[in-house]
Amino acid sequence: MSFLRACALSDLQEDVPKRVDLNGVPVSIVRTEEGVFAINDTCSHANVSLSEGEVEDCMIECWLHGSSFDLRTGKPSGLPATKPVAVYPVKIEGDDVLVSVNQES
Numbered sequence: 001m002s003f004l005r006a007c008a009l010s011d012l013q014e015d016v017p018k019r020v021d022l023n024g025v026p027v028s029i030v031r032t033e034e035g036v037f038a039i040n041d042t043c044s045h046a047n048v049s050l051s052e053g054e055v056e057d058c059m060i061e062c063w064l065h066g067s068s069f070d071l072r073t074g075k076p077s078g079l080p081a082t083k084p085v086a087v088y089p090v091k092i093e094g095d096d097v098l099v100s101v102n103q104e105s
């Protein structure tokens, strides 16, 4: 599994998503009380950037229709989204946030 540097840990404010592009994959990086999470930035319901939504209790909300996705699993909490969003492994090394966006096959 190869990890790419996404951003600096010190650049992240708690519960404020940061959108990054990793090998062409849009990823939202979110620092919460529970740790740092990486979730695909595109809502599974329509082409909306999740990093423009709000974060609360380890969930990121899609601003367009209100589905929230669990940052740990990518699962939506309710309609209209029914499919999960991909989540990615995160490693912290010093001040670097590293994310692996490799697809497992």
Ligand code: FES
Binding pocket: 043, 044, 045, 046, 047, 048, 062, 063, 064, 065, 066, 067, 080, 081
């Ligand atoms: S576009 Fe995200 S819930 Fe509809």
